[in-house]
Amino acid sequence: MMKIIADENMPYVQELFGDLGTIETVNGRELAPEQAKDADVLLVRSVTQVNGSLLALNNNLKFVGSATIGTDHIDTDYLATRGVPFSNAPGCNATAVGEFAFIAMLELANRCGGQLKDKTVGIVGAGNTGSAVAKCLQAYGVTVLLHDPVIQDSDPRDFISLDELIARCDVISLHVPITKTGEHKTWYLFDEARLNSLKQGTWLLNCCRGEVIDNRALIKVKLKRPDIKLVLDVWEGEPNPMHELIPLVELATPHIAGYSLEGKARGTFMLYQQLMQVLGKDADKSMTALLPSLWSVQLDIESIPNQKSLLQLARFIYDLRDDDELFRKTILDDSSKPPQVNSLNNNGFDLMRKNHLHRREFSALRLVNTGHSDVNWLTNLGFSGIGQ
Numbered sequence: 001m002m003k004i005i006a007d008e009n010m011p012y013v014q015e016l017f018g019d020l021g022t023i024e025t026v027n028g029r030e031l032a033p034e035q036a037k038d039a040d041v042l043l044v045r046s047v048t049q050v051n052g053s054l055l056a057l058n059n060n061l062k063f064v065g066s067a068t069i070g071t072d073h074i075d076t077d078y079l080a081t082r083g084v085p086f087s088n089a090p091g092c093n094a095t096a097v098g099e100f101a102f103i104a105m106l107e108l109a110n111r112c113g114g115q116l117k118d119k120t121v122g123i124v125g126a127g128n129t130g131s132a133v134a135k136c137l138q139a140y141g142v143t144v145l146l147h148d149p150v151i152q153d154s155d156p157r158d159f160i161s162l163d164e165l166i167a168r169c170d171v172i173s174l175h176v177p178i179t180k181t182g183e184h185k186t187w188y189l190f191d192e193a194r195l196n197s198l199k200q201g202t203w204l205l206n207c208c209r210g211e212v213i214d215n216r217a218l219i220k221v222k223l224k225r226p227d228i229k230l231v232l233d234v235w236e237g238e239p240n241p242m243h244e245l246i247p248l249v250e251l252a253t254p255h256i257a258g259y260s261l262e263g264k265a266r267g268t269f270m271l272y273q274q275l276m277q278v279l280g281k282d283a284d285k286s287m288t289a290l291l292p293s294l295w296s297v298q299l300d301i302e303s304i305p306n307q308k309s310l311l312q313l314a315r316f317i318y319d320l321r322d323d324d325e326l327f328r329k330t331i332l333d334d335s336s337k338p339p340q341v342n343s344l345n346n347n348g349f350d351l352m353r354k355n356h357l358h359r360r361e362f363s364a365l366r367l368v369n370t371g372h373s374d375v376n377w378l379t380n381l382g383f384s385g386i387g388q
């Protein structure tokens with residue numbers, strides 16, 4: 001029997017991997033070499049640094065899987081030199097991130113006044129998550145511009161430079177991997193100079209990695225530029241965001257943009273498929289069997305006459321304001337505790353992520369058109385039912 005070590009925050013591990021061996025669940029951020037030494041299979045999330053020091057005592061390893069899109073926590077070169085197969089879960093939570101960013105923009109439009117439909121939104125990084133945001137926005141009729149120098153020569157969509165995107169867009173949403181080297185490195189892509197160049201009243205959303213924005217510079221710029229509105233799901237220095245930044249942010253959450261039930265299940269399921277391939281076995285389990293059925297049998301929709309009614313429908317799926325409120329409370333309470341209580345084990349940021357009640361994606365809700373107006377576009381937004 002194999003020994004499988006899995007992050008305690010990874011759902012459905014028992015259901016998918018239980019037949020293959022014994023499963024030990026661990027706190028991923030605190031996983032130590034001694035704990036990892038007997039693992040045949042290591043299943044992690046973004047908080048575990050998988051590298052030579054974690055695996056120094058392990059001679060058994062047959063597979064490492066990360067149920068995430070990002071791979072910046074994995075030393076893939078090291079795994080390759082040891083011949084250990086590795087897989088992440090590309091795209092697993094892209095829909096979740098897309099819907100999160102879209103809902104955040106609706107919330108901001110409601111709060112600041114004005115219509116999201118009248119804005120031009122720039123997507124920086126037009127891969128899986130960036131494209132998922134674009135899909136929601138385009139379904140609603142919002143103009144979207146893309147910047148992605150890495151794929152622009154091989155992708156049929158239109159792309160513009162980052163400077164042009166900053167000059168033309170009212171809203172900018174970041175969807176790049178974190179990279180520290182190379183022509184297109186993203187570490188501090190939004191440094192002080194670039195933040196200063198944002199046009200008046202820009203909304204800036206970061207749902208990728210905290211260090212894509214220089215957070216210290218962001219505090220400095222935002223203190224001088226109250227016109228800029230911020231949505232931050234990711235923070236420099238997680239799990240310890242700069243506390244001074246939080247009150248300057250309109251919507252603040254602890255790296256949970258990708259936390260839909262479907263997104264997390266997809267992540268674990270993709271690793272199950274990869275491991276079965278490595279082992280030369282049939283992957284005979286299904287992901288849909290894991291998920292609860294549609295969250296609500298159906299919801300009757302007569303019309304979506306305005307932005308407010310769309311926001312109400314979106315809030316029926318996910319009320320982002322709840323996470324924002326809890327985040328502020330959790331982090332502020334956390335900072336008032338003595339340092340020894342605020343250890344990794346008790347970190348409010350991680351605890352909120354661990355205890356997070358995963359939302360469903362739009363597709364989990366079946367809509368029925370009971371009116372005469374055109375609401376078919378809601379299917380393009382991701383909902384089930386209408387027009388199908």
Ligand SMILES: NC(=O)c1ccc[n+]([C@@H]2O[C@H](COP(=O)([O-])OP(=O)(O)OC[C@H]3O[C@@H](n4cnc5c(N)ncnc54)[C@H](O)[C@@H]3O)[C@@H](O)[C@H]2O)c1
Pocket residue numbers: 069070071090091093094097124125126127128129130147148149150151175176177178184185186189207208209233234255256257258259
């Ligand atoms: N907040 C969350 O919960 C959450 C969830 C999922 C992913 N993420 C993060 O978001 C990142 C993006 O995810 P994805 O699924 O879209 O990845 P992806 O690989 O599908 O797309 C990333 C895109 O960014 C582009 N890119 C790279 N460098 C760039 C640069 N300098 N400027 C512009 N574009 C650049 C790439 O060409 C690619 O098209 C992940 O790497 C991960 O770090 C965060």
Ligand SMILES: O=C(O)[C@H](O)[C@H](O)COP(=O)(O)O
Pocket residue numbers: 009044045046047067068069070071093255258259
């Ligand atoms: O890269 C990703 O897929 C996301 O950042 C992911 O949602 C992070 O979640 P975690 O692995 O930390 O639970």
